[in-house]
Amino acid sequence: MQFIQRRTWVRLTGCGAIGALSLIASAQQPETKPAAAAKPAMTVTVAQPQNQQLSQRLSANGTVAAWQEASVGAEIGGLRLTEVRVNVGDQVKAGQVLAVFANExxxxxxxxxxxxxxxxxxxxxxxxxxxxxxxxxxxxxxxxxxxxxxxxxxxxxxxxxxxxxxxxxxxxxxxxxQTQVRAPDSGVISSRMASVGSVVGLGSELFRLIRANRLEWRADLVSSELFRIQPGQKVRITVANGAEVTGQVRMTAPTVDAQNRTGLVYVDLPGSAQGLLKPGMFVRGEFEFGSSKALLVPQQSLVVRDGFQQLYVVGSDQRVKLLKVTVGRRQGDMIEITSGLPLDANVVVRGAGFLTAGDLVKVVP
CATH class of the missing domain: 1.10.287.470 (Helix hairpin bin)
Incomplete structure (x- = not known):
């Protein structure tokens, strides 16, 4: 009876030891981590480059000015002004009376x-x-x-x-x-200094007149571009409200500014520009040089990475690759790519700004 009890205790002790060893072994085994979820494919749209005829243009900035601005002064001195018949903005004809001096x-x-x-x-x-x-x-x-x-x-x-x-x-x-001050030419009054009751001296300026209502745009161009400009060349000028005016090159200044190495190009503006442009306005224009073929992609597809203009293109494995490109002219919402892009590339348009190189994408119409 004593022998049976001892044998039972030994069995229990052995079972406990085995359990303890199992716990220790379990604690020493590393915990198995779940597999990382795959990054979902981003939905994008693509477009292929388009070959189109595109106008060749040169952009410039400049100031709108009167073609010729005549100064209308007093040809007689020491008399009192009794009438001023015009104001700024009035259209006048050659010989029209603008002001009258006392003539007694x-x-x-x-x-x-x-x-x-x-x-x-x-x-x-x-x-x-x-x-x-x-x-x-x-x-x-x-x-x-x-x-x-x-x-x-x-x-x-x-x-x-x-x-x-x-x-x-x-x-x-x-x-x-001479007691009647007359317009020397037809045009529009651009400024008025005359006032009724004043006694003015001989030669005092009373009005300024934009002759023949003609305006011109004086564009600043760097000296290296002046040789491209020819009289009669068409120029497209953009007004602040988005309207466009077409002018024509009259002449190029014979000298270049020694300080900034720029020269003036004088562009005649049509009469229709009167309501859109005013002397003193600073506007932007483009000189046209005909047209040439260009490889165009949507401007929306262009991204800037590390200071460079780049495009994402979709490969056969549905992953994107980043291409560094050189851009050129713009037309509407399209932009010219001058180098770095194959003709058969599938360029990412919508969603390009959210991608990184190597991302998996899903192309949708």
């Missing part, structure tokens, strides 16, 4: 000049009669040579005084004409 003093001068002329004519008439009589008597010796010379000289002097009085009257009448 000038009218008085005219009356005085007329009286002086009449007096000179009367004196001249008498002198001519005396000279005619002296000429008639001189052959007979009735009149002395001294008296003859005196009468003839008096006649010449009187005639000269008549001419002087006539010139003085003409000058005074011109002053009367």
């Amino acid at each position: 003093s000038v009218l008085a001068e005219i009356n005085q000049a007329k009286a002086a002329l009449n007096e000179a004519k009367a004196v001249a008439s008498e002198a001519q009669a005396n000279a005619d009589r002296a000429r008639a008597l001189q052959p007979s010796g009735v009149i002395s040579a001294q008296q003859y010379n005196k009468d003839v000289t008096a006649e010449a002097t009187a005639k000269a005084r008549v001419e002087s009085a006539q010139a003085n009257l003409a000058a005074t009448e011109l002053r009367l004409h």
Whole structure:
């Protein structure tokens, strides 16, 4: 009986040891980790490059200015302005009266000049009669040579005084004409300095006039590009509101700025530009040089990585690869790729900004 109990204890002890060893072995085995989930394929759209004819253009910035701006000044001084008939923006015709000076003093001068002329004519008439009589008597010796010379000289002097009085009257009448300030040419008033009641000096500027309503665009171009510009060349100018105006190159400046090495190109603007462009506006334009073939992709597909313009293309394994490309001209929402892109590439368009090289993608229409 004692033997049986001992044998049972040994069996229990052995079972406990085996259990303990199992626990220790279990603790020493590394824990099995679940397998990482595969990154899902991103849905993208693709497009193939398109070969199209694209205009060759050169962009430039410049200022809109008047083709010629005439200064309208006072041709008479010391008189008071009684009327100003135009304002800034008014369309005027050549010879139109813009302002009027008080003319009372000038009218008085005219009356005085007329009286002086009449007096000179009367004196001249008498002198001519005396000279005619002296000429008639001189052959007979009735009149002395001294008296003859005196009468003839008096006649010449009187005639000269008549001419002087006539010139003085003409000058005074011109002053009367100058009391009305007239437009030297047709155009639009760009600025006004005249004000009613002011007394202005001779030569004082009263108005500025854009002659013939003509505007021009003065484009700044670097000297290396000036040789490409030719008179008559078309230029497309973009206004701030998105409207476009087509101009034409008139001339290129004969000199280049020594400081910044740029030259001016003068572009004539059409009359229709009056409502869109104003002198002093700074606008952008493009000089056109015909057209050439270009490889185009949607601008949306272009991404910037590490400071470079790049495109994602989808390979046969449905994974994307990043290509560094060189861009050129733009047309609408398309951009020219000048190098780095195969003609048969499948370029990622929608979703390109969320990809990294090697990503798996799913192409959808």
